[in-house]
Amino acid sequence: MLRRRMGYADPTSGRDLLGNRSLCFIFICAFGLVTLLQQILYGKNYIKRYLDSYDGSYDYNSTACKELRQEIMDVKVLTMVKTSELFERWRNLQVCKWQQNMVETNNFKMSLSRCCNAPSFLFTTKRNTPAGTKLRYEVDTSGILPISTEVFKMFPDDMPYSKSQFKKCAVVGNGGIIKNSKCGKDIDSADFVFRCNIPPINDKYSADVGAKTDLVTINPSIITERFQKLEKWRRPFYEVLQNYENSSVVLPAFYNTRNTDVSFRVKYMLDDFDSQRGVFFFHPQYLLNVQRFWTVQGVRAKRLSSGLMLVTAAMELCEEVHLYGFWAFPMNPSGIFITHHYYDNVKPRPGFHAMPHEIFNFMHMHTRGILNVHSGPCT
Amino acid sequence: MLRRRMGYADPTSGRDLLGNRSLCFIFICAFGLVTLLQQILYGKNYIKRYLDSYDGSYDYNSTACKELRQEIMDVKVLTMVKTSELFERWRNLQVCKWQQNMVETNNFKMSLSRCCNAPSFLFTTKRNTPAGTKLRYEVDTSGILPISTEVFKMFPDDMPYSKSQFKKCAVVGNGGIIKNSKCGKDIDSADFVFRCNIPPINDKYSADVGAKTDLVTINPSIITERFQKLEKWRRPFYEVLQNYENSSVVLPAFYNTRNTDVSFRVKYMLDDFDSQRGVFFFHPQYLLNVQRFWTVQGVRAKRLSSGLMLVTAAMELCEEVHLYGFWAFPMNPSGIFITHHYYDNVKPRPGFHAMPHEIFNFMHMHTRGILNVHSGPCT
CATH class of the missing domain: 1.20.5 (Single alpha-helices involved in coiled-coils or other helix-helix interfaces)
Structure with missing residues (x-):
C-alpha cells in the first residue's frame, strides 16, 4: 500500500x-x-527617482512636479481610475515639496467668503442671531427654534475668530492614517489646532496626533450614547473635556431638533463647573451654505463630515491650512491596510458620509496648493 | 338750605x-x-392666674395642669369645639411646664416600631432594597420600578440612623407661627434638627428658626418649578443646598413615577460636585405604613405633610422630640393672624394636606407628654 x-x-x-x-x-x-x-x-524613470529622491526633495515649481500635479488633476472624478492608480500618483507627488499657491488660495478664500463667511456666521452669536430669531434647523427644515432670551444669553457676543487670524492651522482628522506618523510635534507647532469629535489625545497617541487643541467638535450622538444625554451624571463628560486644556468646543445644536437640548446641556454643565471654556453652536445656515458650496464642487453626501466643515472654516480663518489624519481609504498610499480611526476600527454608518469623495477633493486642493494634506510620516 | x-x-x-x-x-x-x-x-380664677403665672411656671404633675390637659383631651375631634375655644384651652395649658411622659412615649414608640420601623425602613437602602427589587410606588401603586444596579448603587449601605440615637431632636415646620419666636438658639441646641422642603434659614430668619440642619426634605415640585428639573443648570440648586452645611437631604423619589428622575438628579448633581452630603430617598412602603398608622389615629388626608413624616420618623430616632413652626391655623393661639409660612404667605393647594388635623393631633400628643409642640416665643 x-x-x-x-x-x-x-x-x-x-x-x-x-x-x-x-x-x-x-x-x-x-x-x-x-x-x-x-x-x-x-x-519617466521610476527606478531612478525612487533611488535618488526622498519626500519633499523636489521643488514645487520644477517641471517634474508640475507634471506630477497634472497627473492628479487629470483624475477628474474618483471613479475614473482605480484607487491603486490614484494612490500611485499621490505617492509620486510626495517627492515634491508642497507650497501654497497664493492665487489659487486667495480665489478659493474669496469664494468661501461669498458663500459662507465663517468669520461672521460659523457659530450662532448674539450679533447674527438676535433673541426672537426663528432659527431654522439644518436638516429638520420644517422645524424652527424661536431663540428665547435664555438661549440667546448662551451665545457669544460675536464670532471669536476673524478672517485669516491664524497663520498656520492644523486640522486633525481621526483617520488611521495618522497612526505611527509621528506628526504630533508638527501639529502642536501650528498656531491653531482643530479636532473632530473629542478624539483621544493622551500619551498613547500624542506622539502621532499632538495635544494642542483650540477648537474641538462634539457630535451630540457621543453625549447621547456614552454620557446618557447628560441627564444623569455630568462630571465624567466634564473630565473628558478637561483633556483639551483651554480648547473651545463646538456642537451642531441646530442640526436637528434632537441635537438641541443635549448640546445646550454641554453649556449648562460647563457653566455649573465654572469653566471658562468657550461653547459654540454651528450656525445651521453656515452649514447649509457650506454643504451647498461643496455640492457645486462635486462633493455630495447626505451629511458632510465635521472634518470637512472644520477644513472649510479653517480656510477662511487661517492663512495656511494643514490636514492630518484625513484619509478615508482602507489602505494608506503604499497599499498597507489601516484602521478606520487612529484609536479604534469602528466603521461609520454606510452611505451617511462620503469620505473618499471628500479626501479626493482634498487631494485636488493639495495639488492646487490651496491646502496641505499630510498622508505620510512627519520627518 | x-x-x-x-x-x-x-x-x-x-x-x-x-x-x-x-x-x-x-x-x-x-x-x-x-x-x-x-x-x-x-x-378657676382666670384673672388671678393671668396675673400671677407665666408660661411653664406650673409643674406638669400639679392638679391644675392635669385639669388643663384634660380640657384638651376632652376635645376628641377638631370639629367638636370652635377653634377659638381650642386655642384658649391650648393657651391655658402653656402655664404648665411640659414634661415627657415616659410610659405614653414608650408605648407610642413601640406602636411605631411595629408599624413602620424607621431605623430600618425610613430610606431605601442597599440592605432593604436589593438590586432587582420591584419597588412599588407610594401613590402610583400600579407603577413598579425595577431597581437596576445603577439605582441600587445610589442607595446607602444601611440606614444612617438607629433607634433613639439622638437625645433631643427638633423638627422645624415652616408655619408663620415661628416668626418672631426667637426659637433659633433653642432649635440649634438640639442634637438633631429636621427641616421640611429646604426652607430659608439665612440671617433674616435664623434668630427664629435656627440654622443647624441635619436632615432636610426636598419636595421634587420645587426642583421642577424653580430649577427646571435640573435638566439645565444645576449649580443654582447646589448653592441652595450649600446653605444647609453638612445636612443630608431626603426626597420622596418613589412617591410617584414623576418624582423619580428629578429626585435622582439631586444625587447626580451632588456626585458631580464631589459633595459628601447624604442623599436619601424615602422608602415608599415606610410612607404607606405611616399613612396607614395615622389614618387609624384619625389623621386622614390625601397626602400627609412631609412635616408629619419627619415627626413620625423623629419619634423613633430620638429620645425627645420638639416641634417648632407647626401650626396650621390662620391665627396664633392668641388670635392674631399669622402668615402661612414664616418666609411667605403662599397658601397650599386646598384639600391636599390636612394640616389642622395634623396639628390637632400634635396638640394631643403634646398633652400626653409624647412630644413638645412649641407654639409660643422661646424665652
Whole structure:
C-alpha cells in the first residue's frame, strides 16, 4: 500500500514542479514587459527617482512636479481610475515639496467668503442671531427654534475668530492614517489646532496626533450614547473635556431638533463647573451654505463630515491650512491596510458620509496648493 | 338750605347717641354676667392666674395642669369645639411646664416600631432594597420600578440612623407661627434638627428658626418649578443646598413615577460636585405604613405633610422630640393672624394636606407628654 502510493505520487509532483517553473518564468517576463511599456508611455524613470529622491526633495515649481500635479488633476472624478492608480500618483507627488499657491488660495478664500463667511456666521452669536430669531434647523427644515432670551444669553457676543487670524492651522482628522506618523510635534507647532469629535489625545497617541487643541467638535450622538444625554451624571463628560486644556468646543445644536437640548446641556454643565471654556453652536445656515458650496464642487453626501466643515472654516480663518489624519481609504498610499480611526476600527454608518469623495477633493486642493494634506510620516 | 339741613340733623343724632349708650350698658352687663358664670362653672380664677403665672411656671404633675390637659383631651375631634375655644384651652395649658411622659412615649414608640420601623425602613437602602427589587410606588401603586444596579448603587449601605440615637431632636415646620419666636438658639441646641422642603434659614430668619440642619426634605415640585428639573443648570440648586452645611437631604423619589428622575438628579448633581452630603430617598412602603398608622389615629388626608413624616420618623430616632413652626391655623393661639409660612404667605393647594388635623393631633400628643409642640416665643 505504502509503496504503491509513493510510486504513484512521485512522477506527478515532478511534472507539477516543472510546470510551475515555466509559469513563473512567463509571469516574470510579462511583468518586465508591462513595466517597460509603462516607463516608455509615461517617459519617466521610476527606478531612478525612487533611488535618488526622498519626500519633499523636489521643488514645487520644477517641471517634474508640475507634471506630477497634472497627473492628479487629470483624475477628474474618483471613479475614473482605480484607487491603486490614484494612490500611485499621490505617492509620486510626495517627492515634491508642497507650497501654497497664493492665487489659487486667495480665489478659493474669496469664494468661501461669498458663500459662507465663517468669520461672521460659523457659530450662532448674539450679533447674527438676535433673541426672537426663528432659527431654522439644518436638516429638520420644517422645524424652527424661536431663540428665547435664555438661549440667546448662551451665545457669544460675536464670532471669536476673524478672517485669516491664524497663520498656520492644523486640522486633525481621526483617520488611521495618522497612526505611527509621528506628526504630533508638527501639529502642536501650528498656531491653531482643530479636532473632530473629542478624539483621544493622551500619551498613547500624542506622539502621532499632538495635544494642542483650540477648537474641538462634539457630535451630540457621543453625549447621547456614552454620557446618557447628560441627564444623569455630568462630571465624567466634564473630565473628558478637561483633556483639551483651554480648547473651545463646538456642537451642531441646530442640526436637528434632537441635537438641541443635549448640546445646550454641554453649556449648562460647563457653566455649573465654572469653566471658562468657550461653547459654540454651528450656525445651521453656515452649514447649509457650506454643504451647498461643496455640492457645486462635486462633493455630495447626505451629511458632510465635521472634518470637512472644520477644513472649510479653517480656510477662511487661517492663512495656511494643514490636514492630518484625513484619509478615508482602507489602505494608506503604499497599499498597507489601516484602521478606520487612529484609536479604534469602528466603521461609520454606510452611505451617511462620503469620505473618499471628500479626501479626493482634498487631494485636488493639495495639488492646487490651496491646502496641505499630510498622508505620510512627519520627518 | 343750610339752616334747614342742620335743624333736621341735630335732634336725630341726639336720639341715636342716647340709644347707643343704653345698648353699650346692656352689653357690658351681659359680658360681666357671662364671665362670672364661666368662672363659677369652671371653678378657676382666670384673672388671678393671668396675673400671677407665666408660661411653664406650673409643674406638669400639679392638679391644675392635669385639669388643663384634660380640657384638651376632652376635645376628641377638631370639629367638636370652635377653634377659638381650642386655642384658649391650648393657651391655658402653656402655664404648665411640659414634661415627657415616659410610659405614653414608650408605648407610642413601640406602636411605631411595629408599624413602620424607621431605623430600618425610613430610606431605601442597599440592605432593604436589593438590586432587582420591584419597588412599588407610594401613590402610583400600579407603577413598579425595577431597581437596576445603577439605582441600587445610589442607595446607602444601611440606614444612617438607629433607634433613639439622638437625645433631643427638633423638627422645624415652616408655619408663620415661628416668626418672631426667637426659637433659633433653642432649635440649634438640639442634637438633631429636621427641616421640611429646604426652607430659608439665612440671617433674616435664623434668630427664629435656627440654622443647624441635619436632615432636610426636598419636595421634587420645587426642583421642577424653580430649577427646571435640573435638566439645565444645576449649580443654582447646589448653592441652595450649600446653605444647609453638612445636612443630608431626603426626597420622596418613589412617591410617584414623576418624582423619580428629578429626585435622582439631586444625587447626580451632588456626585458631580464631589459633595459628601447624604442623599436619601424615602422608602415608599415606610410612607404607606405611616399613612396607614395615622389614618387609624384619625389623621386622614390625601397626602400627609412631609412635616408629619419627619415627626413620625423623629419619634423613633430620638429620645425627645420638639416641634417648632407647626401650626396650621390662620391665627396664633392668641388670635392674631399669622402668615402661612414664616418666609411667605403662599397658601397650599386646598384639600391636599390636612394640616389642622395634623396639628390637632400634635396638640394631643403634646398633652400626653409624647412630644413638645412649641407654639409660643422661646424665652
